[in-house]
Amino acid sequence: MDSGLFTANNIWMMLATALVFFMHTGFAFLEIGLTRQKNTINILFKNVFIITGGLLLYYAFGFNLMYPGFAEGDMGILNFAGFGIDAPEGGMTPAYADGGYTWWTDFLFQGMFAATAATIVSGAVAERIKIGSFMIFTIIYVGLIYPIVGSWKWGGGFLDSWGFYDFAGSTLVHSVGGWAALVAIALLGGRIGKFTKDGKPKAIPGHSIPLATAGVLVLWLGWFGFNGGSVLSADPELTSLVLVTTSLAAAAGGFGAMIFSTLLYKNLDLTMFLNGILGGLVGITAGADLMSPNEAVVIGLIAGLIVVGGIALIDRLKLDDPVGAVTVHLICGIWGTLAVGIFGSLASGEQLLLQLYGVLIIGAFCASTSAIILVIIKSTIGLRVSREEELEGLDIHEHGMDAYSDFQIHES
Known part of the structure; x- marks a missing residue:
């Protein structure tokens, strides 16, 4: 391969890595914008912990758990290539990854993905989870569960051999986080004041819709790296198609x-509008490289409808999800994964069944493992803060500081 092409590929992948990193700013803005002022420091602390802890865990053992190098004849369920990271022979040359990037770029790009699953959970459990309990859960889930699931497809495991397809993670990233979020909010219960005595949901407005809007726009921008980088090279035709399908699905999701x-x-x-955009982005992520622009619009539009119906369903089930994470990431993630068997170049009844099998297997594994982890935490150190801490705000009780020290926002 020409050295100039190899360099161009690697530069694009490093830029995509930076864009995915930038998405964590978007998640933080969205989450604090849709929640109350008194919990802002707590939410920001969780988001910073996720990216720092997630990257260190991925370095320590996550990367080698996700890409263990399954041997021929291996069942493709679990393997481990060892602790730490060390570039293999030829890892800095075009001989690695068909010249799409270097081994170091590979590690960092995948490391940016790893923390996203826990960020999804952070939004769902906002305003009432103990910070220590959340940190313990994050370490286990990001360190073990996410890379094991990822190895089944992206690491060449059994789902990959079956033909299951997930281009950039509608299931492998978003639904993995979404299943954990669903289990967590079921175990935590709703925030004080979220439901009336007869079970009817009440709106708890966020303290900064402008910040939430900025967060969604940052996430949309970051998705160019999330999906565009998943081409794993700077291939002009495929990368540009992926950016087009990604953007059209986002626009259609918001519009729907x-x-x-x-x-x-x-x-x-506006909050439904914003979550519709995110739903469209999650929905297209599994098949962004397979779809025509028309198909991307349809997938995004349906995701937008799902967002509205899904948020209503979550409320009806008396589950409290302050940012709509379960609907956006889990339900739209499932939709996007199944859409690969309905639209695009792989569409067929057989492919749809394979997609469904993947969704069910990963869902069962993630729901059960997250339940085990969270139940153990709940029965030992506890999951939820006290009533007093929740009412007065986690910022003061868990962090001893106020995000807006120069002024106060009065809350009912």
């Missing part, structure tokens, strides 16, 4: 959620 929520609730709800 806006129209549907307006018809249902008779108001132009």
Whole structure:
């Protein structure tokens, strides 16, 4: 391979890595914007811990658990290539990864993905989980569960050999986080004041919708690296197609959620609009490289409708998800994964069944393991803060500081 092409590929992958890193800013802005001022420091602390801890865990053993090098004839379920990271022979040359990038770039790009699953959980459990309990869960889930699931497809495991397809992680990243979020909010219960005595949900407004809006736009920008980098080279045709399908699905998701929520609730709800955009992005992620622009619009539009219906369903089930994480990442992640068997170049009944098998297997594994981890934490050190801490705010009780020290926002 020409050295100039190899360099161009690697530069694009490093830029994509930076864009995925930038997504953590978007997650932080979205999460603090949709929650109350008194918990801002707590949420920011969790998000910073996730990216720092996640990267260190991925360095220590996560990368080699996710890419263990399954041997021929191996069942492809679990393997481990050892602790730490060390570039293999030829890892800095075009001989590695068909010249798409160097081994070091590979590690860092995948490391940026690893922390995203825990970030999804962070939003769902916001405003009432103990910080220590969340940190313990993050270490186990990001360090062990995420890379094991990732190895089944991206690491050449059994789902890969079956033909299951997930281009950039509708299931392998988003649903992995979404399943854990669902289990966590079921075990935690709703925030004080979220549900009336007869079980009807009440809105708990976030303290900064402008920050939430900025967060979604940052996430959309970062998705160019999330999906575009998953081409694993700077291939002009495929990379540009992926960026187009990604953006069209995001736009259609936002548009679909806006129209549907307006018809249902008779108001132009910005938060539904924003979550619709995210739903479209999650929905296209599994098959962004397989879809035509028309198919991307349809997938995104349906994801936007799912967001509105899913958020209503979560409320009806008396589950409290402050940022809509379960709907956006789990339900839309499942939809996007199944869409690979319905639309695009792989569409067929057989492929749809393979996609469904993958969703069910990963869902069962993630739900059961997250339940085990969280139940153990709950029965030992506890999951939820005290009533007093929740009412007064986690910032003061767990961090001893206020995010907005120069002014106060009065809350009902």
